[in-house]
Amino acid sequence: xxxxxxxxxxxxxxxxxxxxxxxxxxxxxxxxxxxxxxxxxxxxxxxxxxxxxxxxxxxxxxxxxxxxxxxxxxxxxxxxxxxxxxxxxxxxxxxxxxxxxxxxxxxxxxxxxxxxxxxxxxxxxxxxxxxxxxxxxxxxxxxxxxxxxxxxxxxxxxxxxxxxxxxxxxxxxxxxxxxxxxxxxxxxxxxxxxxxxxxxxxxxxxxxxxxxxxxxxxxxxxxxxxxxxxxxxxxxxxxxxxxxxxxxxxxxxxxxxxxxxxxxxxxxxxxxxxxxxxxxxxxxxxxxxxxxxxxxxxxxxxxxxxxxxxxxxxxxxxxxxxxxxxxxxxxxxxxxxxxxxxxxxxxxxxxxxxxxxxxxxxxxxxxxxxxxxxxxxxxxxxxxxxx
Ligand SMILES: [Zn+2]
Numbered sequence: 001x002x003x004x005x006x007x008x009x010x011x012x013x014x015x016x017x018x019x020x021x022x023x024x025x026x027x028x029x030x031x032x033x034x035x036x037x038x039x040x041x042x043x044x045x046x047x048x049x050x051x052x053x054x055x056x057x058x059x060x061x062x063x064x065x066x067x068x069x070x071x072x073x074x075x076x077x078x079x080x081x082x083x084x085x086x087x088x089x090x091x092x093x094x095x096x097x098x099x100x101x102x103x104x105x106x107x108x109x110x111x112x113x114x115x116x117x118x119x120x121x122x123x124x125x126x127x128x129x130x131x132x133x134x135x136x137x138x139x140x141x142x143x144x145x146x147x148x149x150x151x152x153x154x155x156x157x158x159x160x161x162x163x164x165x166x167x168x169x170x171x172x173x174x175x176x177x178x179x180x181x182x183x184x185x186x187x188x189x190x191x192x193x194x195x196x197x198x199x200x201x202x203x204x205x206x207x208x209x210x211x212x213x214x215x216x217x218x219x220x221x222x223x224x225x226x227x228x229x230x231x232x233x234x235x236x237x238x239x240x241x242x243x244x245x246x247x248x249x250x251x252x253x254x255x256x257x258x259x260x261x262x263x264x265x266x267x268x269x270x271x272x273x274x275x276x277x278x279x280x281x282x283x284x285x286x287x288x289x290x291x292x293x294x295x296x297x298x299x300x301x302x303x304x305x306x307x308x309x310x311x312x313x314x315x316x317x318x319x320x321x322x323x324x325x326x327x328x329x330x331x332x333x334x335x336x337x338x339x340x341x342x343x344x345x346x347x348x349x350x351x352x353x354x355x356x357x358x359x360x361x362x363x364x365x366x367x368x369x370x371x372x373x374x375x376x377x378x379x380x381x382x383x384x385x386x387x
């Protein structure tokens with residue numbers, strides 16, 4: 001196990017800083033999207049919302065009357081696993097279709113969101129790490145977010161991303177030449193660990209053989225980190241995005257052709273961690289945390305409902321109390337409450353009541369980096385090959 005200097009733990013607030021809609025805004029932005037409302041995918045999801053939550057998007061006046069995305073996902077998962085289905089017409093396969101429709105809508109809503117991706121704090125963060133005396137391999141990113149903003153930000157730096165999962169399409173060069181990835185080497189100083197504890201929009205999971213495939217996300221060819229970058233892009237080449245797959249309902253496992261699903265685990269359903277790839281990922285994140293000198297929490301309010309995460313952090317703190325825990329949170333209403341929650345776990349805390357962007361642009365992170373290792377010189381870096 002490599003010694004870690006810093007582990008970052010990102011909550012919803014970190015993605016919000018990049019214009020990604022917050023929980024209570026996602027659904028209303030889906031319902032306002034004209035293209036979605038008119039598509040078959042959108043209609044399928046909206047009729048579910050009307051029927052199950054007594055919501056009519058046409059007469060909706062207050063976005064607070066909408067359920068959270070997590071609630072819907074958890075409800076669908078519960079009703080799929082439970083022996084008693086929600087209602088006779090919501091069979092397992094119908095619910096799976098509705099869930100896929102919801103995810104397709106979510107992706108479309110994010111892609112068309114105006115502010116999304118214009119400024120990326122993750123990119124700025126990576127930039128500052130690269131310029132510091134730290135290697136990417138000395139940092140780990142643990143995130144509660146299932147969006148792919150962080151991975152997308154990595155593309156311009158070309159670190160070797162390690163998502164902590166043994167994907168079935170690692171170096172499967174016999175398949176679609178644009179659908180395979182290079183498995184990162186353990187001793188690569190450019191290896192960047194990203195552990196997505198609640199799954200990802202880019203993880204395709206097969207419940208039958210329990211395998212996970214990494215699928216291209218987004219609409220840009222350039223958004224795909226790591227693979228195929230020296231292969232010339234064919235003329236008129238259009239990558240088949242997750243949205244395309246979901247629209248065509250062709251989300252199947254490449255091994256056994258069984259229906260697959262997007263691996264997103266709502267925090268309320270922590271028991272779903274019996275999925276081997278995900279429980280393994282939690283173990284890797286745990287090792288990173290207990291190896292770290294510093295923990296930096298960004299936009300994570302440590303909600304009491306997420307008892308799984310609380311216990312996870314507490315357990316790690318019994319093994320290793322970090323030198324310092326840094327909390328970055330723009331929490332205007334209840335700073336003390338937030339701080340008390342962290343104090344129940346950690347001893348040495350420094351709290352910055354600021355947003356992720358300001359934390360990076362106002363020199364706070366830069367100063368912290370310098371204070372963490374004042375006299376260290378970055379050893380000469382091996383050339384990393386790559387493209
Ligand atoms: Zn399978």
